[in-house]
Amino acid sequence: MCKVVQRILNHSVVIFFVLIAFAVMAGSVGAQDITAVATVSATKVELGTAFQLTVTVNGADAVPPVQLPKIDGLESRYLGPSTRVSIINGKMSRSTGLMFTVIPLKTGQFQIPAVTIPINGQNYTTEAITITVVDSGGLNSGPANGTNQNSASALRDKIFIVLSTAKREAYVNEPMALSIKLFMSDLDVKNVQYPTFEHEGFVVDSFEEPLRGQQVLGGVNYQVMEFHAFIYPTRTGDLTLGPAKLAANILIKNSRGDRQADGFGDFFADDIFDNFMGRYETKTIMVESANIGLKISDLPDEGKPADFSGGVGKYKFEMTVSPTAVKVGDPLTVRMRIAGDGNMKSVTFPLLKGSDDFKVYDPKISQHDGEKILEQVVIPKNDRVTALPAVGFSYFDPTDQMYRTVTQGPFALTVSPLTKGEEAKVVGIPVGDSVETGNIMPEELGRDIRFIKETMGPLQKRHFVLYRDVKFILGFVFFVLIWLGLWLHFQYMKRLTTDIRLARRLHAPRQARNDLAVAGRFLHEKDVRKFYDSIFKTLQEYLGNKFHLPAGAISVEALKGYLKVKNGQDQTLATLHEIFNECDLVRFASGQVLEDKMKSTFQQAQEIIDFFERNY
Amino acid sequence: MRKIILIFTLLLMTIPLAAQQELALDFAKANLAYRDGQYAQAIADYERIIAAGTESGAVFYNLGNSYFKNKQLGKALVNYARAQRLMPRDSDLAANVKFATAAVVARVEPTLSFVDKIFSGYVCFYTVNEMVLILGILFGLLGLVHLSGLYWNWLARRMVMTVLGISLGFFAVGLGVKMNLEKAASIVIAPTSARFEPNEKATIYFELSEGQDVRIQASEGEWLKIQRPDRKMGWVASAAVERI
Numbered sequence: 001m002c003k004v005v006q007r008i009l010n011h012s013v014v015i016f017f018v019l020i021a022f023a024v025m026a027g028s029v030g031a032q033d034i035t036a037v038a039t040v041s042a043t044k045v046e047l048g049t050a051f052q053l054t055v056t057v058n059g060a061d062a063v064p065p066v067q068l069p070k071i072d073g074l075e076s077r078y079l080g081p082s083t084r085v086s087i088i089n090g091k092m093s094r095s096t097g098l099m100f101t102v103i104p105l106k107t108g109q110f111q112i113p114a115v116t117i118p119i120n121g122q123n124y125t126t127e128a129i130t131i132t133v134v135d136s137g138g139l140n141s142g143p144a145n146g147t148n149q150n151s152a153s154a155l156r157d158k159i160f161i162v163l164s165t166a167k168r169e170a171y172v173n174e175p176m177a178l179s180i181k182l183f184m185s186d187l188d189v190k191n192v193q194y195p196t197f198e199h200e201g202f203v204v205d206s207f208e209e210p211l212r213g214q215q216v217l218g219g220v221n222y223q224v225m226e227f228h229a230f231i232y233p234t235r236t237g238d239l240t241l242g243p244a245k246l247a248a249n250i251l252i253k254n255s256r257g258d259r260q261a262d263g264f265g266d267f268f269a270d271d272i273f274d275n276f277m278g279r280y281e282t283k284t285i286m287v288e289s290a291n292i293g294l295k296i297s298d299l300p301d302e303g304k305p306a307d308f309s310g311g312v313g314k315y316k317f318e319m320t321v322s323p324t325a326v327k328v329g330d331p332l333t334v335r336m337r338i339a340g341d342g343n344m345k346s347v348t349f350p351l352l353k354g355s356d357d358f359k360v361y362d363p364k365i366s367q368h369d370g371e372k373i374l375e376q377v378v379i380p381k382n383d384r385v386t387a388l389p390a391v392g393f394s395y396f397d398p399t400d401q402m403y404r405t406v407t408q409g410p411f412a413l414t415v416s417p418l419t420k421g422e423e424a425k426v427v428g429i430p431v432g433d434s435v436e437t438g439n440i441m442p443e444e445l446g447r448d449i450r451f452i453k454e455t456m457g458p459l460q461k462r463h464f465v466l467y468r469d470v471k472f473i474l475g476f477v478f479f480v481l482i483w484l485g486l487w488l489h490f491q492y493m494k495r496l497t498t499d500i501r502l503a504r505r506l507h508a509p510r511q512a513r514n515d516l517a518v519a520g521r522f523l524h525e526k527d528v529r530k531f532y533d534s535i536f537k538t539l540q541e542y543l544g545n546k547f548h549l550p551a552g553a554i555s556v557e558a559l560k561g562y563l564k565v566k567n568g569q570d571q572t573l574a575t576l577h578e579i580f581n582e583c584d585l586v587r588f589a590s591g592q593v594l595e596d597k598m599k600s601t602f603q604q605a606q607e608i609i610d611f612f613e614r615n616y
Numbered sequence: 617m618r619k620i621i622l623i624f625t626l627l628l629m630t631i632p633l634a635a636q637q638e639l640a641l642d643f644a645k646a647n648l649a650y651r652d653g654q655y656a657q658a659i660a661d662y663e664r665i666i667a668a669g670t671e672s673g674a675v676f677y678n679l680g681n682s683y684f685k686n687k688q689l690g691k692a693l694v695n696y697a698r699a700q701r702l703m704p705r706d707s708d709l710a711a712n713v714k715f716a717t718a719a720v721v722a723r724v725e726p727t728l729s730f731v732d733k734i735f736s737g738y739v740c741f742y743t744v745n746e747m748v749l750i751l752g753i754l755f756g757l758l759g760l761v762h763l764s765g766l767y768w769n770w771l772a773r774r775m776v777m778t779v780l781g782i783s784l785g786f787f788a789v790g791l792g793v794k795m796n797l798e799k800a801a802s803i804v805i806a807p808t809s810a811r812f813e814p815n816e817k818a819t820i821y822f823e824l825s826e827g828q829d830v831r832i833q834a835s836e837g838e839w840l841k842i843q844r845p846d847r848k849m850g851w852v853a854s855a856a857v858e859r860i
Binding site: 196197198199200203234345447448449450451452453454455456457458459460461462463464465466467472476479480483486487490 | 636639640643647650666669670671672673674675677678681682684685702703708711712715716721722744745748749752755756759762763766767807809819820823
């Protein structure tokens with residue numbers, strides 16, 4: 001029993017708090033601004049086709065019904081109210097729509113006048129809306145071209161983009177907010193691409209994530225995607241921005257699947273609105289905005305500070321120094337931060353110059369979104385330093401059209417001297433050469449290019465390249481040939497030492513030539529015995545070498561067996577046989593031989609050697 | 617080694633002495649004009665030496681200085697780059713290039729890959745002609761060691777040949793990389809816009825500052841297709857870009 005009571009109590013507490021929350025939210029509804037907007041479902045309609053007019057009141061608890069005034073050519077009927085309550089982030093909003101059906105009774109242009117709604121003793125008025133009524137079928141019938149134009153025009157009313165900038169006049173480098181709005185009405189739009197646009201003479205930041213919302217334009221309620229970016233003019237004069245282009249896919253009904261469209265014309269050439277019973281099809285379209293003209297002026301010279309940083313916009317400048325108590329030669333870190341809405345790339349930091357009191361190192365600069373940070377090491381050179389001087393950052397404020405200078409510092413410092421024997425910690429500065437403390441050299445480094453060369457150096461032909469030079473190429477080829485030649489010679493010599501058959505064969509004619517010369521000498525001396533000895537030995541050794549046979553085994557019969565004898569060779573071998581017999585006769589039988597016969601034998605021996613050189 | 621390279625190079629690209637004396641006179645005149653602060657005159661004099669069909673690292677260096685002093689940053693960097701091709705180890709030139717490059721507004725820096733870093737060290741240390749000569753010498757040494765190995769069988773020859781072969785390959789690849797880098801290298805000599813197509817009405821893709829280094833990829837009429845070090849490509853008017 002107690003548990004049941006407890007549960008009821010718990011539920012009551014929950015319900016109580018929920019009611020309280022709704023009461024608070026209801027109170028907040030009453031507190032919000034009340035607005036009234038009139039929208040129509042179409043601004044161009046056919047005769048006899050009803051369209052809807054909605055008067056939406058946002059932020060009001062109770063909205064009384066209103067009557068539309070009589071409009072000649074239009075007949076209206078009040079359908080009733082519809083209420084929508086939404087809670088976003090704990091904030092409740094309420095909108096009430098008063099809906100009317102309007103039927104056009106004749107063609108022409110009609111104006112639905114402003115509607116006034118009295119709420120809590122105050123009147124809220126909508127804007128007038130112009131409606132164009134055309135003949136029945138006038139929106140999607142008639143000749144093909146007319147249909148295309150009408151349909152393209154209808155689509156342009158449903159989806160278009162508008163390029164705009166926050167202002168039309170600016171200074172060079174001044175940040176300008178750029179907006180490209182995509183308006184969509186009564187269309188299923190998907191895969192919206194980021195827009196592109198002509199921006200000669202401007203530097204453009206990347207686009208942020210697009211914002212989504214609604215906007216009423218000419219009585220039509222549009223879904224809006226808004227792309228934001230900042231642009232910075234880089235030139236003076238009258239510049240043109242745009243046109244902007246944006247690609248997107250739209251979902252349409254279509255009964256044929258083979259249609260293709262590249263733009264509005266092709267898209268409507270397919271007459272897609274004729275058949276609403278077809279299936280859905282995705283079409284890619286490109287929408288294009290008008291361009292806009294901008295007048296860009298140079299920054300005024302009047303009042304321009306000498307240390308102007310180049311920044312145009314609104315900036316914050318902060319500076320810190322740490323540590324503030326150091327010894328002579330110890331490094332201090334100076335940090336500067338510039339943040340603002342201007343073009344950070346064009347902003348330069350104020351320069352910290354070295355002096356008799358300070359040595360300054362090159363700064364390290366980094367840049368992030370909307371801010372630039374500098375870190376620089378500064379070293380006090382003596383203990384008389386009491387402060388780091390003030391630093392000013394100058395920029396141009398385009399809103400007030402004047403230069404501004406933000407100053408930071410001076411920063412108080414306590415610099416104590418080095419104790420005896422203590423060394424400066426500065427890297428790269430010679431110890432023991434200082435002016436003040438015996439440790440640090442005063443140094444001021446200027447910056448510029450180095451001087452010209454006094455001598456011309458080695459001159460060469462313009463565009464001379466070694467690998468195209470004939471002398472170089474010939475030298476290279478010569479070297480390669482020498483290399484190749486020596487290698488081939490080595491290979492040849494190597495073969496001679498390993499291949500005895502070849503060595504004997506190649507040696508045979510040279511030796512035969514020498515031996516014949518000896519025989520010739522004996523012929524000249526008419527020494528018959530020695531001549532025939534020499535002839536016999538020459539032929540035997542020649543043939544032995546030539547056919548890689550032992551010299552003692554050389555005979556006509558042996559050669560006949562060794563060689564495959566042909567007709568011509570048979571004659572040669574017969575001559576050889578004859579010479580061998582003649583030699584044997586003289587050598588062993590002491591036969592008498594005439595000088596003419598010796599000459600003939602010498603001649604025949606030469607011919608035999610020539611014959612074998614030619615044929616084997 | 618450097619002396620040998622210099623002697624070989626000089627032998628191969630000798631210019632007649634009389635012509636050299638005349639050019640040296642022009643060079644001295646140009647230097648005088650520079651000293652007097654007449655940078656336009658100095659530019660004209662140095663350009664005349666180059667128009668005569670000759671070149672030297674010092675002429676390009678001085679011409680770069682003259683352009684820099686004459687507030688023509690892009691042209692200055694073009695001539696410094698040409699000087700670097702002829703005297704890549706000159707410290708004055710390196711300092712001036714660094715100083716002038718720092719003056720380029722919103723310069724897009726190249727991002728070097730690991731391989732690029734390995735090669736850029738020695739590729740930038742030598743000129744193309746020096747690398748060709750070194751390759752020739754390495755090739756010659758390789759040949760000599762090979763031949764000596766045929767006739768005298770010394771033990772370390774295989775190791776020496778391996779070292780020479782690797783060096784030869786390394787320099788050959790380096791030479792290829794260097795020639796490829798130098799082939800299309802260009803510098804923007806006037807601020808311009810890079811567009812998506814080669815015509816004035818095409819959409820602008822990005823802006824190019826004077827002095828920005830780019831690579832030429834293609835050309836069409838009066839337009840050049842260029843690539844920025846961050847690999848973004850666009851079409852620019854050919855008058856705005858000068859080949860190194």
